[in-house]
Amino acid sequence: xFLVATTLLASxxxxxDALFAFPSPPPPPSWxxxxxxxxxxxxxxxxxxxxxxxxxxxxxxxxxxxxxxLAYEAMPSGYYCDQKNQEPSSSLPSxxxxxxxxxxxxxxxxxxxxxxxxxxxRVIAPDTFRGDVTDFIPKAIWLxxxxxxxxxxxxxxxxxxxxxSENSQHNGKVAVxxxxxxxxxxxxxxxxxxxxxxxxxxxxxxxxDVDELKRLKAPVCGVYxxxxxxxxxxxxxxxxxxxxxxxxxxDVRVYDGVGHAFWSDMEQIERGDRPQAEAYGxxxxxxxxxxxx
Numbered sequence: 001x002f003l004v005a006t007t008l009l010a011s012x013x014x015x016x017d018a019l020f021a022f023p024s025p026p027p028p029p030s031w032x033x034x035x036x037x038x039x040x041x042x043x044x045x046x047x048x049x050x051x052x053x054x055x056x057x058x059x060x061x062x063x064x065x066x067x068x069x070l071a072y073e074a075m076p077s078g079y080y081c082d083q084k085n086q087e088p089s090s091s092l093p094s095x096x097x098x099x100x101x102x103x104x105x106x107x108x109x110x111x112x113x114x115x116x117x118x119x120x121x122r123v124i125a126p127d128t129f130r131g132d133v134t135d136f137i138p139k140a141i142w143l144x145x146x147x148x149x150x151x152x153x154x155x156x157x158x159x160x161x162x163x164x165s166e167n168s169q170h171n172g173k174v175a176v177x178x179x180x181x182x183x184x185x186x187x188x189x190x191x192x193x194x195x196x197x198x199x200x201x202x203x204x205x206x207x208x209d210v211d212e213l214k215r216l217k218a219p220v221c222g223v224y225x226x227x228x229x230x231x232x233x234x235x236x237x238x239x240x241x242x243x244x245x246x247x248x249x250x251d252v253r254v255y256d257g258v259g260h261a262f263w264s265d266m267e268q269i270e271r272g273d274r275p276q277a278e279a280y281g282x283x284x285x286x287x288x289x290x291x292x293x
């Protein structure tokens with residue numbers, strides 16, 4: 001697996017020498033560090049479920065595209081007051097939830113439904129890989145490396161258009177949230193296309209360009225682990241400093257003793273595992289404040 005991953009990385013122009021010689025201070029985060037993090041400490045086994053079994057809606061793609069975006073839509077339990085006619089009881093805020101580099105998977109679906117119930121909001125989790133899912137880490141790295149931000153922006157714009165078309169169910173408040181690959185895509189989307197949306201980044205690539213962050217008109221929440229090889233403390237400090245300099249309200253926290261992708265499933269939250277439950281509380285409190293403001 002290690003050799004396959006480094007081959008994939010090298011084909012994208014990454015320097016494989018970095019795998020064997022790390023200068024001091026630590027090098028900036030890279031997909032090489034990402035590969036090492038996942039290959040040496042792989043997440044719990046995932047089930048690569050076919051997208052047709054996971055998704056429950058199809059969203060028309062961008063105007064210039066003939067694609068349909070498969071997505072899972074979560075609504076709060078008991079939301080519809082008339083189950084027969086599916087009449088909504090009220091309009092809701094929304095979260096667009098972007099998966100990690102495995103693609104849309106049951107863990108994301110579980111989190112989407114939990115967030116919907118906890119925050120009384122709609123959650124849409126789109127497939128930004130346009131049909132690909134995997135539980136094979138080298139392929140996951142390849143998918144993340146070869147999915148351009150511009151295409152993701154188009155797909156998320158299509159999700160926005162879908163939300164705006166549902167006038168009776170959407171109150172106009174939106175947060176964009178993502179894990180790992182999805183976290184990096186989330187903040188680059190909001191800073192470019194939707195500055196009025198709140199952003200939640202779970203251990204995703206931080207944006208440190210002050211001029212780009214100045215575009216944001218809504219707050220940012222960041223969740224990271226102190227042992228994450230991709231994102232050393234010096235980079236996360238720079239991220240928070242850049243947010244502050246840009247005048248963006250933010251809540252960026254680094255949890256001790258955990259690495260990348262430390263929140264794997266809702267069972268951790270139900271058991272009260274730390275720091276997973278604390279990070280979940282940080283995220284939900286942040287979103288609740290934004291939705292209620």
